[in-house]
Amino acid sequence: MEKVIKTLCRMCDDHCGIDVTVDEDKLISIQGNKEHSWNRGRVCIKGSRGVDMVTSEKRIMKPLKKTEDGFVEIELEQALDEIAEKMKFIQKTYGDASVGIWKGEAIGFAQQEEVARRFIHAIGSPNYFSNDSECFAGRWLGYSLVYGRWNAQPAFENAKTIVVWGGNPPHAHPNMTQQINRAREKGAKLVVIDPRYSAIARQADLFIQVKPGSDGALAWGVAKELIDKGYLAYDFIRDYTIGFDELKEYAQKFDYDYVAQETGMDAATMIPEFAEMIKESMSATVFYVGNGLEHHENGINNIRAVANLDGLVAAVDAKGGNYSPIGLPMGELTLYHEKPLKELHPIGADRFPVLYDFRQEYHTMTLMDTILSEKPYPFKGLILAGANPVLTNPNTNKVRAALCALDLFVVRELFMTETAELADYILPAASYLERSEFHGHGGKQVMTLTTRIFEPADGVQDEYQFLHDIAHRMGAGAYFPWENEDALNEWLIKDTGVSMETFKANPSGYNYAEPQYAKYADNVAKGKKAFDTPSGKLEFTSTYLKDLGYQELAEYFPPASNVVDPEYPMTMITGARKVMYYHGRNRNIDSLRSALPEGEVEISKADALKMDIQTGDWIRVTSKIGTMEIKAKVMEKIEISEGQIQITHGWKETNVNLITHDDRFDPISGFPLMKAVQVKIEKM
Amino acid sequence: MKTVTIDPKKCVGCRNCEMSCAYAQTGEDCIRTHANIRVNNYSDDRFVLPMTCFHCEEAWCMNVCPANAISRNGETGAVMIDQTKCAGCKMCILACPFGNIHFDHVALVSRKCDLCGGDPQCVKHCIAEALNFEEIDDLAERKRIGIDERVKMLAKKQ
Numbered sequence: 001m002e003k004v005i006k007t008l009c010r011m012c013d014d015h016c017g018i019d020v021t022v023d024e025d026k027l028i029s030i031q032g033n034k035e036h037s038w039n040r041g042r043v044c045i046k047g048s049r050g051v052d053m054v055t056s057e058k059r060i061m062k063p064l065k066k067t068e069d070g071f072v073e074i075e076l077e078q079a080l081d082e083i084a085e086k087m088k089f090i091q092k093t094y095g096d097a098s099v100g101i102w103k104g105e106a107i108g109f110a111q112q113e114e115v116a117r118r119f120i121h122a123i124g125s126p127n128y129f130s131n132d133s134e135c136f137a138g139r140w141l142g143y144s145l146v147y148g149r150w151n152a153q154p155a156f157e158n159a160k161t162i163v164v165w166g167g168n169p170p171h172a173h174p175n176m177t178q179q180i181n182r183a184r185e186k187g188a189k190l191v192v193i194d195p196r197y198s199a200i201a202r203q204a205d206l207f208i209q210v211k212p213g214s215d216g217a218l219a220w221g222v223a224k225e226l227i228d229k230g231y232l233a234y235d236f237i238r239d240y241t242i243g244f245d246e247l248k249e250y251a252q253k254f255d256y257d258y259v260a261q262e263t264g265m266d267a268a269t270m271i272p273e274f275a276e277m278i279k280e281s282m283s284a285t286v287f288y289v290g291n292g293l294e295h296h297e298n299g300i301n302n303i304r305a306v307a308n309l310d311g312l313v314a315a316v317d318a319k320g321g322n323y324s325p326i327g328l329p330m331g332e333l334t335l336y337h338e339k340p341l342k343e344l345h346p347i348g349a350d351r352f353p354v355l356y357d358f359r360q361e362y363h364t365m366t367l368m369d370t371i372l373s374e375k376p377y378p379f380k381g382l383i384l385a386g387a388n389p390v391l392t393n394p395n396t397n398k399v400r401a402a403l404c405a406l407d408l409f410v411v412r413e414l415f416m417t418e419t420a421e422l423a424d425y426i427l428p429a430a431s432y433l434e435r436s437e438f439h440g441h442g443g444k445q446v447m448t449l450t451t452r453i454f455e456p457a458d459g460v461q462d463e464y465q466f467l468h469d470i471a472h473r474m475g476a477g478a479y480f481p482w483e484n485e486d487a488l489n490e491w492l493i494k495d496t497g498v499s500m501e502t503f504k505a506n507p508s509g510y511n512y513a514e515p516q517y518a519k520y521a522d523n524v525a526k527g528k529k530a531f532d533t534p535s536g537k538l539e540f541t542s543t544y545l546k547d548l549g550y551q552e553l554a555e556y557f558p559p560a561s562n563v564v565d566p567e568y569p570m571t572m573i574t575g576a577r578k579v580m581y582y583h584g585r586n587r588n589i590d591s592l593r594s595a596l597p598e599g600e601v602e603i604s605k606a607d608a609l610k611m612d613i614q615t616g617d618w619i620r621v622t623s624k625i626g627t628m629e630i631k632a633k634v635m636e637k638i639e640i641s642e643g644q645i646q647i648t649h650g651w652k653e654t655n656v657n658l659i660t661h662d663d664r665f666d667p668i669s670g671f672p673l674m675k676a677v678q679v680k681i682e683k684m
Numbered sequence: 685m686k687t688v689t690i691d692p693k694k695c696v697g698c699r700n701c702e703m704s705c706a707y708a709q710t711g712e713d714c715i716r717t718h719a720n721i722r723v724n725n726y727s728d729d730r731f732v733l734p735m736t737c738f739h740c741e742e743a744w745c746m747n748v749c750p751a752n753a754i755s756r757n758g759e760t761g762a763v764m765i766d767q768t769k770c771a772g773c774k775m776c777i778l779a780c781p782f783g784n785i786h787f788d789h790v791a792l793v794s795r796k797c798d799l800c801g802g803d804p805q806c807v808k809h810c811i812a813e814a815l816n817f818e819e820i821d822d823l824a825e826r827k828r829i830g831i832d833e834r835v836k837m838l839a840k841k842q
Binding site: 031032039041042043044045048049160170171174175177178181182184185186187197199200202203207579580590591592594595635636637638639 | 693694695696697698699700703704706707712713714715716725727728730732805808809810811812813814826830833834837
């Protein structure tokens, strides 16, 4: 007898509502849930082909231990006992901080992050890592430095001008596209800023093609235009911001000629056009910044420069602007208030203090150096869940060497990955249909409890159960008193005022609050800070950064690639998303792989002509870090500019991170240079 | 009768429709040439248009088929090709003014949209809402509302 069960997708980080059809214990199909406010019945292809992922015969279903004869299956109890013993031995021998945990993006929902933080902290180490320190956290920092928080889910639907800046929602956050289009249907304008003619650019009213990493120059140029024309939210600037005079003075440098020189765009035409659109929408302008701005040596200041625009037109916590959602007071799993953290010298925290201060997480690139050098202290044991840094971190060869040098490397996974191959133990992880966790869609103020549709097979665990079992074996069981995930969930909602029954009765998400705009004004009325910044105001200038030795203003520094290096004359962008894949995942799902079977380097028609390159030809790409080989895809004129190439990450066979930088960073966030890599290319 | 409606002003060319159609047709792959819906993308003209069968009231493909392989499904209104009857003569492809029928060079039959039995996968995978499965009167109403919103904005500006 077939029945339909509602839960959330976890094939990417958008967590669309899905209808899962099952027949007894057989998974029949996955379709979009029409009642979920995020996606309204629609899913992308990887969403529906989640069936192939969950039912794949390639899934790891038994714990594996590496021996001289390769991996052998062992019982779960043995694996847990041995891992706990080895963790204890490493901590005793090398110190408490010599072990760490790494939360990936592939399995489980949002709450696994706090569970991982709690675990590592409970056993006395400050070393929590995640892929956020090279993807996402940069935007979080940029916006938080300006106005105290960042909302990754802007309320597009009420906007009158939508600016998609360095992002491509159709491939990266698919169902944001329908939200953008719903606003456009009501007359909203769409501005897309990107070096590439991305999918979302196809519908832009204004498409601005900029050189990689030059976004800050454009943002400052727009700021100057808004100031010169008087398109400003004067009252908001007066009452709720600091540093406007400094901003105004610094912006003067960004005349049309300078912006055109830096960005390669037609500034004299496009900046006035852009500003006129903003004038029509003012606080109903969404500036949505994508991952494209993060992976640069000047990334954070570029992001801050865009966030400043929100302040100039008061598009902050506004209906149609970057709305700041009201949270649901879930139980906090982190132990920051109970145990010291900074005193334990987390890896990379002294090198990139802002990343530490804002995210309480550490720098995965520095981790690789630490493992190999044992400086500032030995780091010997790592538990990694659902990440694949061999494909997704910069400088693959170093990542591989570092992970191989660990005394204990435990990977929790659904599949054998390039990273899992290096592990001492691989533990089978529950898929998203085999766990029940909370996930919030912040912008919608909706919290959903996912449904455990299938019980995990014998030996397969969810994150909580695994860390619970290890903690109890390591003498930290007091921090994991909840018997299982369900008991933990009960505890998480104890102070929310919403009962478990309510969540269960609302599998399409429980709408816990209606939107409230301009909360900064209410804050002031209540005697609180308007914004969660040191000054309590929206900060065009940051004394916090100044005190740390950074620029007070979001100063623009041209990317190194703006000056052509004769030896490495091309600029390589990496990481443009493909909708059927999610970072390093899904290449092992035949149905999805058939849609795009191999990696390719996108190259401009002009460069292809010069070098006699045709689609399908093999190309050698070389940076100062290394060399890789990949087939060419010659693009149409508008799609990518002359002198630039793009390679999507996540391919084992054509792994672009063999040649990306783990030695050149944004100085504030520590984000690696991955989107303006200077390279040379040769036809093979 | 509901039909798949297309709004080229919303399509971003993500090709989820093609991939999901290919999977619905083959049950195993997402290869776009196996799809009955096709996204035509003209980058340098900045134009993109998804195209699939309109299930015409007067279906020329159906009229011209010498094997009587094409018929209209009474329940869904879909104009469908019975692959067991199709002789592979390609007359339907010649007759369709939109190019919405293609030839399967392996099975040697013509292929076109069958509305997935009344639950078209292309629409359920259209993350841009460029495709909708709706009554044609509902489309007209949506368009009117959209225009009203624009006029409202203009009127407020005056």
